Amino acid sequence: MSPDTARLEAPSFRAGDVRRLSRHVGEVRVPKVGWIRFRWSRAVPDGVKSYRVTRDRAGRWHVAFAAIPDPVPAPGTGEVVGVDRGVAVSAASSTGEMLNAPGLRDTEKARLRRLLRKLARARRGSNRRAKVKAAIARLKARESDRRKDWVEKVSTDLAQRFDVIAVEDLQIRAMTRSARGTVEAPGRNVRAKAGLNRGILAAGWGGLVRRLEDKAPGRVVRVNPAYTSQRCSACGIVDREARESQARYRCRSCGYACNAEVNAARNIERAAGHVVSAREGPRVAGPVHREPQRDLLLVG
CATH class of the missing domain: 3.30.420 (Nucleotidyltransferase; domain 5)
Known part of the structure; x- marks a missing residue:
């Protein structure tokens, strides 16, 4: 695992391990750590059995509850x-x-170029280089979040x-x-x-x-x-x-x-x-002898 990332998986999950404090704030019980607050972005679905706490390269911590959402129903129009x-x-x-995927704005791209130049001049292992790398990671994370x-x-x-x-x-x-x-x-x-x-x-x-x-x-x-x-x-x-x-x-x-x-x-x-x-397939009255078509993609 990269030193810039971290991950903690809870072996089990109980209903009392997560609670809502306000409209945008919740708490989750992390083993050997205690109660940790997080931003409540959506309701925790029923049937959750585990969750994962991760830290990305930009230094941000995330908690994700393992749940399989229901598929989007088809409109039934045949289109x-x-x-x-x-x-x-x-x-x-x-x-x-x-449709175009959003990326960094022009001002952010200019800042990224400046940071890359500073990174090239920074001495390896120095605190200055670590700070520049963290700033670059935050910009990259912003671009990834938008995408x-x-x-x-x-x-x-x-x-x-x-x-x-x-x-x-x-x-x-x-x-x-x-x-x-x-x-x-x-x-x-x-x-x-x-x-x-x-x-x-x-x-x-x-x-x-x-x-x-x-x-x-x-x-x-x-x-x-x-x-x-x-x-x-x-x-x-x-x-x-x-x-x-x-x-x-x-x-x-x-x-x-x-x-x-x-x-x-x-x-x-x-x-x-x-x-x-x-x-x-063709609609015929009797059996048809055909070679199997291995490259056909099936729908449904």
């Missing part, structure tokens, strides 16, 4: 939405919505409005792997790849899909990401030259033009429809 995740636009839906809040709000909104949510089956860990290479075989464009990795992680790609699957179990479809950004959502032609810029897509076959992220999201939605149709 399907495709969600394309990107760097310039964190998430674009097939309905035309453009998590955005993920929770967007995932809940999508789960409440759509019956089926289609996303690309992206291997994010492989996509954000460092391009540094080794001493014998150094990587290429390492700085650009590092910037891309930071952009992917800052957009909250993995967190968004993970929370969607938690809130809408069985209603999230992962589709093959191949050619979703190159295919025209109107005529289906694949043309790698149709994307005129990061944000503009114009089909050279049928002339269809729209935002490139929205076009990809509509292709994802269409692919989800094919997956659902494949799950239902």
Whole structure:
């Protein structure tokens, strides 16, 4: 465990181990410590059997009660939405919505750059270096908190409005792997790849899909990401030259033009429809001899 983090898990939890003192203040009984006050942000659900007390890198303490929330009920409208995740636009839906994960403000970014310069000049092991590292951790924690809040709000909104949510089956860990290479075989464009990795992680790609699957179990479809950004959502032609810029897509076959992220999201939605149709299968009178389709994604 990192020296900057700490964790304490209670082996058991009783109803009397937590109590509310006021509207925003509560207390929890921590073994061998006693009663510890915390900010009461939401009601403690019934059926809690344990809790966890943690300290993050920014020096903040948190208490989390282990409980599985109920899934968000499906609206029952039969609507399907495709969600394309990107760097310039964190998430674009097939309905035309453009959603961006919040980050640090300009003033906060300027302060972070100053702190990083101070960190580079500080002597290792000094108190000054420890204080600068703590200030940087607080800024990073603020950015992470905003991203998590955005993920929770967007995932809940999508789960409440759509019956089926289609996303690309992206291997994010492989996509954000460092391009540094080794001493014998150094990587290429390492700085650009590092910037891309930071952009992917800052957009909250993995967190968004993970929370969607938690809130809408069985209603999230992962589709093959191949050619979703190159295919025209109107005529289906694949043309790698149709994307005129990061944000503009114009089909050279049928002339269809729209935002490139929205076009990809509509292709994802269409692919989800094919997956659902494949799950239902053909309606025939007699048995059909078919090879098993291992790559089909099942919904429901």
